[in-house]
Amino acid sequence: MAMTKTTSSDHLLHTTTVQQLRTTINRAHILFHSILISFLLYYRLSRLFNPPIDDDFPSTAWVFMFVSELIISFIWLFTQSFRWRLVLRSVSPERLPGDKALPGVDVFICTADRKKEPTLEVMNTVISAMSLDYPPEKLAVYLSDDGGDRVTMKAMEEAAAFARRWVPFCRKYGIKTRCPEAYFSVFADDDLSIRGAKFQVEEENIKTRYEQFKKCLESGGDDGFCTENVNTISVNGRPPVIRVIHDSRENEDDDNAAKLPLLVYVSREKRPSYPHRFKAGALNTLLRVSGVFTNSPYILVLDCDMYCNDPTSARQAMCFHIDANKSSSLAFVQFPQIFYNVSKNDIYDAQARSAYKTKWQGMDGLRGPLLCGTGFYLKRMALYASPTQEDSFLLQPKVSFGISDKFIASLRGNNGQYIFKKGESSSDELLKEAHFLATCAFEKGTKWGSEIGFSYECLLESTFTGYLLHCKGWTSVYCYPKRPSFLGCTTIDMKDAMVQLRKWTAGLFQIGISKFSPLTYAMSRMSIIQSMCYGYFTFHPLFSLAFLIYGVVPQLCFYKGISLYPKVTDPWFLVFSIVWASSLLQHLYEVVSSGGSLRTWWNEQRIWMVKSVTATLFGCLDVFMKWIGVTGTVFRLTNKVIDKQKLEKYKNGKFDFSGAELFMVPLVMLVTWNIACFMGGVRKMLFEGGFNEMFGQCFLSFFIIALSYPIIGGLVKKNRKERRKKK
Incomplete structure (x- = not known):
């Protein structure tokens, strides 16, 4: 057994174990x-x-x-x-304070093309995020659709309708696998043997509703979905569209089991005369829109194909974020990317073992791992300033953040869950303001993408932003629990693997030879x-x-x-x-x-x-x-559509x-x-x-x-x- 050295926080929310044997062997070999x-x-x-x-x-x-x-x-x-210096960390979410004392979390999910990112897969990610084991009034889910596709928006409405049945079912029976597609497949690992006849009846009803939900999404235009875009697209682009799909104020009087978090659809403006900024631009738009809606102090960023596999991931992350000994300089908690379709004979090294089981643990022993693009809980304020100058950005806020008074007001400490309250008539005004924040021209003349928000300097927006956060003095931690917090689908053929690696290589090498080397x-x-x-x-x-x-x-x-x-x-x-x-x-x-x-x-x-x-x-x-x-x-x-023939080749260890x-x-x-x-x-x-x-x-x-x-x-x-x- 490996020799270890363990340290813990005063409140025992988390422990850190230094892998002494591996570290000693490594240093001797070096x-x-x-x-x-x-x-x-x-x-x-x-x-x-x-x-x-x-x-x-x-x-x-x-x-x-x-x-x-x-x-x-x-x-x-x-x-x-x-x-x-390799380290391992463990958490004790059961020691967290009560739900009322927990900070809010906004979940950001980005999609761009439903032909490469199947709508059903995206909606499963959305539903799994809505099902997180976290106070629903302190949770909000935002989907950025850069494709501006009406099918995606209508699918969100269907997903919200299904979630009204699915989420209470998961809470009632303590279901761990809260992605419905995974739950009704061979990937589910919930022990259902001890459940009674009543559970089986409810499960069958839920399964029937899910099959109807799948048919509705898979049929597309055949079931009333308009396959046109959200708004008219011309050579001049399209205006922004923001819609609150589910407003959690609607069920404030319901018991906690039936409550759902806020669900918002965002399609930012596109104009050929303005740079697109790709995923970084989408994330910065979500930062601004969520700032006037919920303004939660923490953000969970997910790829559209990376669903929440462990509903307690938010509580696990809070074990680090609310620890007084760490929170002042902690920018983000990174979870590993783990894939459910990795073969035992992993010919493409799709599991990235070297990264998630060696390199990230090694960086965690220093000042923390880099951002991986998905599966991380990020402090919102870390994107605006350094840990020693958290309020410096407020000196000239309009120069840095733009001319939105409502958004600037959110920066001045208005972090309460729900800036708009039940019964107020300000919802329409906030939606109008959110549309303004999602326009192309809003960022012109500001510091978005250069000094604040996700960086535009590199296509690998998350990795480069994490690098800049470390340069500013922020730290991070790597949390690798036994049960994967997030599961996704990896590439299973040579073409997709090469396309993905080519993008990563170009982005990283560009940083190496730039002024940010x-x-x-x-x-x-x-x-x-x-x-x-x-x-x-x-x-x-x-x-x-x-x-x-x-x-x-x-x-x-x-x-x-x-x-x-x-x-x-x-x-x-x-x-x-x-x-x-x-x-x-x-x-x-x-x-x-x-x-x-x-x-x-x-x-x-x-x-x-x-x-x-x-x-x-x-x-x-x-x-x-x-x-x-x-x-x-x-x-x-990257293409995220699963081809059964390619999957069979991959499982058999044959290159495609x-x-x-x-x-x-x-x-x-x-x-x-x-x-x-x-x-x-x-x-x-x-x-x-x-x-x-x-x-x-x-x-x-x-x-x-x-x-x-x-x-x-x-x-x-x-x-x-x-x-x-x-x-």
Whole structure:
């Protein structure tokens, strides 16, 4: 059992456990591996400046190898910051004060295209958010629809109608899985065996209503849904539309079991003459609209396909947010992204094990993890100022926030749940004000997206905003409970995986080479180790360059009989061998210690190589093309529609390359090059000798081919099928 060190808050709302054994092993390995890398780089440099006199020294190839190994060492050094101090946290929500003392929470959900983000899936997320185990009068759910689709708005009305039955049912019987689609599927994990006949009757009634709800949504226009947009779309764009779908004031006199939170539909204005700002713009619009409606001090941001799996997540987050020892500087509580459709043979590394079971825990041991884009509870005021100057933004509020008096009034401490009260005639005025706050022109001349709100500097709006919050002095925590708080659907084919990674790579690399680079901007604003964490994220795309060199130069030299590594009998060969084995064993240790297997380790090694020379490479090219002015910013929405045939392939461990042919071009060329050079090099080695000198390059080519074998096999099968179809 791992040695641990535990600390706790005075009120025992949460505990922090330092993973002492893993931390000690990691630090020992860092020292050991650093010494070996120093020797390796010394070997390269010493031979480069003092080449052997007797040999025809390949100086150009040697320089390429040194650059590649320097890049890999550089990124490896950044990676060690995650391993410096790993912590685990646990919470005790039962120790929280009564419901009346809990702060309000506004839930933000964003959708943009119902063709890629199915309406039923979005509505399940909305219903699960409405079903959170939190006082309904202190909870509000806002959906931003950048598609401006009337189907989505009508679907919200249907979802609210279903929630009037579903939410009381969940509260009455203590249902944990409060996403109806998940509850009535194989993913539900509620123990229903102890429930009686009355429960079974009610459950059957609820199931019947849910099937009717699904048919209504899936039929679209056939059931009275108008498939036109919310408002008339022309070349001039469309005006904003905001509608209160369910007003919780309507059931103030009902018992708590029947109460529902506020539910609001928001479609912001779109005009071709104004920048769209993508998801960051949608979130900032929700910040303003919710500011005049509910103005809750905390915000939960969810992707439209990431439903609430644990209804107690808000209470878990409040264990940190209302702790007096932490709350003054705590900006957000991040929960992991966990996916319900991950296969046991996760060939695409869709679970992102390295991130959520190692890197985030390591950052939590410093000043906290970064924002992941979904599943985080954020302090609203953290988006407006630093922790030491929380009121500085009020000095010239109209310059920073715009000319809305009602919104500025909300900034001055009016955090009471419901700015508009029952019986007041101000609701129409607030709706009018909310429409004004959702216009394109409102942000003109303000500091939205630059100094306040979610940042517009990067397409990865949440990650970059979290980075800026840490630079301002805010902290964060990582909460990884046994029961996943949120569950979503991950990519199950190569195309979607590549599109998603290309977007992330381009966004992160753009930060790395900008004025906000962690190597310059962050060093004076946070600890060196924490800035190294961000340095890893922003510069890891350089792996693509190192991998290309390592996949081309040694193989060419192997084919020509030129040695780039020490002889097997040379003591320096041992240094290279131990460095290689040390890296692989460290990765294997992390995989096994976090619950993975040998197959998990191999899958991660393989997909890491594949991604580095495909999507990561294209992401770097996107940044370069944008830098020289050839292309502009392009937002690529990940497809969230589940294809049953693709899902079956994924579960069987078979790669699906449909639509990803362009991404695969560099990989196919690289593997073909390795096979050709390997065959030619082995032939030369067998007939002319040189095993002692060429073993390193021979083994490198073989290892790359072994990693790529299933992928090449999949591409060959795909080409055969296409030929058969043509015939």
